[in-house]
Amino acid sequence: MKEITLTYYDGSHRQVVIEDIEVPYPEGRLIVSRTDRKGIITHCNQSFVDMSGYSEQELIGQPHSILRHPDMPRAAFKDLWDTLEQGKRWQGYVKNLRKDGKYYWVYATAIPNIRNGKTVGYTSVRRKPSRKNVEACIPLYAEMLQKERVAV
Amino acid sequence: MSYVMTVSPDFPPNYLAGWYIFNTWLQRQLDLPIHLELYDSFAAQREAIANDEIDLIYANPYDASMLVREKEFSAIAAPHNRADEAIIATASGSEIQEIADLQEGTRIVHTDDPDVNMIGMIMLEPADLNTSNTSDETVDSYPLVAKKLLQGEADVGFFLDEAYETLSCLTKDRLRVLIRSEIFVIKHVLLAGSKLQEHKSRLEQVLLEMADNNKGRGVLESMGFQGWEKQTQEDTEFMIDLMDTLVV
Numbered sequence: 298m299k300e301i302t303l304t305y306y307d308g309s310h311r312q313v314v315i316e317d318i319e320v321p322y323p324e325g326r327l328i329v330s331r332t333d334r335k336g337i338i339t340h341c342n343q344s345f346v347d348m349s350g351y352s353e354q355e356l357i358g359q360p361h362s363i364l365r366h367p368d369m370p371r372a373a374f375k376d377l378w379d380t381l382e383q384g385k386r387w388q389g390y391v392k393n394l395r396k397d398g399k400y401y402w403v404y405a406t407a408i409p410n411i412r413n414g415k416t417v418g419y420t421s422v423r424r425k426p427s428r429k430n431v432e433a434c435i436p437l438y439a440e441m442l443q444k445e446r447v448a449v
Numbered sequence: 450m451s452y453v454m455t456v457s458p459d460f461p462p463n464y465l466a467g468w469y470i471f472n473t474w475l476q477r478q479l480d481l482p483i484h485l486e487l488y489d490s491f492a493a494q495r496e497a498i499a500n501d502e503i504d505l506i507y508a509n510p511y512d513a514s515m516l517v518r519e520k521e522f523s524a525i526a527a528p529h530n531r532a533d534e535a536i537i538a539t540a541s542g543s544e545i546q547e548i549a550d551l552q553e554g555t556r557i558v559h560t561d562d563p564d565v566n567m568i569g570m571i572m573l574e575p576a577d578l579n580t581s582n583t584s585d586e587t588v589d590s591y592p593l594v595a596k597k598l599l600q601g602e603a604d605v606g607f608f609l610d611e612a613y614e615t616l617s618c619l620t621k622d623r624l625r626v627l628i629r630s631e632i633f634v635i636k637h638v639l640l641a642g643s644k645l646q647e648h649k650s651r652l653e654q655v656l657l658e659m660a661d662n663n664k665g666r667g668v669l670e671s672m673g674f675q676g677w678e679k680q681t682q683e684d685t686e687f688m689i690d691l692m693d694t695l696v697v
């Protein structure tokens with residue numbers, strides 16, 4: 298176990314405890330959440346609750362970055378937000394942090410929720426990722442993270 | 450002039466009579482002429498939708514997006530307690546023990562049921578399988594999917610879970626379930642087109658009250674349903690958003 302300070306996009310900080318143990322993705326399930334236009338969680342399904350380790354009450358109203366793992370490069374989320382704000386679909390592999398400090402990999406698809414021509418929020422649906430693609434992401438994300446650290 | 454109702458072609462064949470009974474019941478309740486038109490395939494049904502021939506449809510979730518977003522159908526109700534879940538099965542003697550054992554070139558057998566096929570392919574992704582590195586065959590019914598597996602003509606088959614459960618015990622004994630989806634929110638919904646809008650609230654009311662009396666319960670039973678539950682437009686929009694994240 299180690300303690301790490303996460304710095305968010307808006308400059309705020311959060312202390313997180315991480316433990317290098319992967320929790321396997323549950324078979325046959327989809328992990329679903331919805332956010333408002335700012336990325337605040339407005340809805341999540343039972344699989345989301347189960348995998349994150351938080352209760353539903355703890356999740357609703359929180360920013361989605363509550364799941365942010367320190368191994369994830371900021372550029373991945375910038376790409377997610379840029380893509381969604383253009384009204385397009387984003388897909389990618391994400392390493393998420395659980396409340397207990399363990400992690401889980403997902404293959405996520407996020408889309409804007411459009412009602413009467415306006416974006417009212419976003420939906421993200423995660424599925425079990427291909428192991429091969431996750432293994433390919435690990436060095437790639439590490440490299441991206443390294444570059445981001447140097448830039449700071 | 451009569452309104453036209455249709456049913457997603459993937460309903461279990463033993464409930465065919467039930468849908469006709471439901472149509473008779475519904476006409477009496479609403480005092481409206483409704484004609485039930487059934488199609489053999491999703492393709493034929495989509496063509497009728499495209500030609501604006503349909504006013505009321507018990508729709509497959511895969512088609513709900515097109516119906517709501519392009520054809521301005523709106524949500525009425527969904528059957529109580531019934532989500533569309535998919536099963537991937539193999540012959541019981543097969544060497545395949547789990548999804549991860551599947552290799553490129555896997556032979557898939559399935560029906561033309563679009564949401565089951567979509568969920569099935571998603572459940573194969575963790576094994577790095579997709580339409581370009583597998584082969585597939587479409588057959589007319591779930592018993593035929595089972596038959597192909599038993600004959601060794603395919604490695605895995607996609608089933609709607611309800612259809613799998615209605616296979617004979619003899620067949621099920623010779624099959625093995627590799628994975629079963631637990632998605633809960635992808636389900637068939639009853640949608641009404643623009644011509645029925647003025648009757649929409651009455652339609653909703655008679656359906657929601659259907660399980661409250663003996664006659665209604667009998668009709669529900671003949672369709673294999675426990676009852677209808679309210680499906681708001683936003684419930685349907687949410688499901689469509691979810692489907693949009695899954696459809697390639």
Ligand SMILES: Cc1cc2nc3c(=O)[nH]c(=O)nc-3n(C[C@H](O)[C@H](O)[C@H](O)COP(=O)(O)O)c2cc1C
Nearest residue numbers: 305306332336361362364365366374407419420421
């Ligand atoms: C629909 C949606 C789903 C998201 N899902 C996740 C997620 O599962 N894990 C995660 O770390 N960030 C997720 N994000 C991104 C977060 O909002 C945030 O950008 C990210 O955690 C990085 O934090 P930061 O932008 O404050 O640096 C999601 C955003 C949206 C709009």
